[in-house]
Amino acid sequence: MTVRELAGQLGLEPVCEAEPDREVTGGYVGDLLSWVMGRAQAGDAWITIMSNNNVIAVATLTDAALVILAENVSPDPGVAELAERKGINLYRSPEAAFPLCAKVAALL
Amino acid sequence: MKELSLNILDVAKNSVKAGATRIVIRIDEADGWRTLSIIDNGCGMPPEFVATVTDPFTTTRTTRPVGMGLPLLKLAAQQTGGDLFIESSVEPPTGTTVRATFRIDHLDCVPVGDYAGSVVTLIQGSPEIDFLFVYNREDGQSVTLDTAEVRSVLGPEVPLDLPDVLMWMQDALQFEAEQQ
Numbered sequence: 001m002t003v004r005e006l007a008g009q010l011g012l013e014p015v016c017e018a019e020p021d022r023e024v025t026g027g028y029v030g031d032l033l034s035w036v037m038g039r040a041q042a043g044d045a046w047i048t049i050m051s052n053n054n055v056i057a058v059a060t061l062t063d064a065a066l067v068i069l070a071e072n073v074s075p076d077p078g079v080a081e082l083a084e085r086k087g088i089n090l091y092r093s094p095e096a097a098f099p100l101c102a103k104v105a106a107l108l
Numbered sequence: 109m110k111e112l113s114l115n116i117l118d119v120a121k122n123s124v125k126a127g128a129t130r131i132v133i134r135i136d137e138a139d140g141w142r143t144l145s146i147i148d149n150g151c152g153m154p155p156e157f158v159a160t161v162t163d164p165f166t167t168t169r170t171t172r173p174v175g176m177g178l179p180l181l182k183l184a185a186q187q188t189g190g191d192l193f194i195e196s197s198v199e200p201p202t203g204t205t206v207r208a209t210f211r212i213d214h215l216d217c218v219p220v221g222d223y224a225g226s227v228v229t230l231i232q233g234s235p236e237i238d239f240l241f242v243y244n245r246e247d248g249q250s251v252t253l254d255t256a257e258v259r260s261v262l263g264p265e266v267p268l269d270l271p272d273v274l275m276w277m278q279d280a281l282q283f284e285a286e287q288q
Binding site: 060 | 110165
């Protein structure tokens with residue numbers, strides 16, 4: 001399933017659609033960035049409530065397919081532009097991480 | 109990072125890389141605040157590098173585009189209402205001071221963790237460097253380990269990375285009630 005299809009199915013709000021045709025192959029959820037950095041896999045849909053520049057750095061390092069900001073979290077100022085520059089797919093959703101995980105798991 | 113001790117390891121390694129011959133690591137707790145200071149006499153960083161060093165896309169490494177040590181320490185500090193401060197000078201080369209402040213009673217304040225393990229790991233990796241470690245705990249207890257002093261007692265022929273010396277230092281770093 002592509003990022004675009006997943007975003008459509010989940011009704012995600014795009015913050016930065018840098019590469020919507022990327023394939024999503026898995027999922028990860030977590031907010032402790034140093035932990036996520038060593039565990040999220042390339043191609044994952046990463047669900048988090050963190051919203052700063054470091055999220056884009058961790059998404060770059062892990063090569064996550066997309067980042068989903070849960071619970072209507074807004075990206076900090078400048079984060080959307082950084083995602084654009086680094087080619088990171090960034091979305092947000094009003095739903096909490098748990099139902100988002102369940103839906104991503106059901107779709108993959 | 110789940111423990112401050114992991115940040116200590118990460119940041120002090122920068123000091124080693126900067127060619128420091130003396131590295132001071134302090135944890136000072138007072139008035140509800142925990143302050144971590146890492147002070148080295150290494151080569152320092154130019155002002156334009158200091159300005160970007162907490163940007164996760166800055167690094168001295170060439171293997172990956174981002175360096176996460178200082179950005180994560182800054183995030184950990186700010187999550188508790190504290191902050192990260194860096195002073196550094198190349199000309200004159202007076203070294204670098206990294207200082208991070210944490211509100212101890214904040215829910216997102218990570219525990220100090222195995223600081224003794226981090227300090228011993230640093231000494232083991234660079235036994236020729238002088239390390240001064242000081243931990244002043246909020247309850248008034250404190251521990252100090254000065255490897256320059258250890259070296260002057262043991263004499264120049266005893267390297268600090270001998271297993272027995274490392275074990276002794278690991279023990280010397282414990283607070284009294286916790287010593288085995």
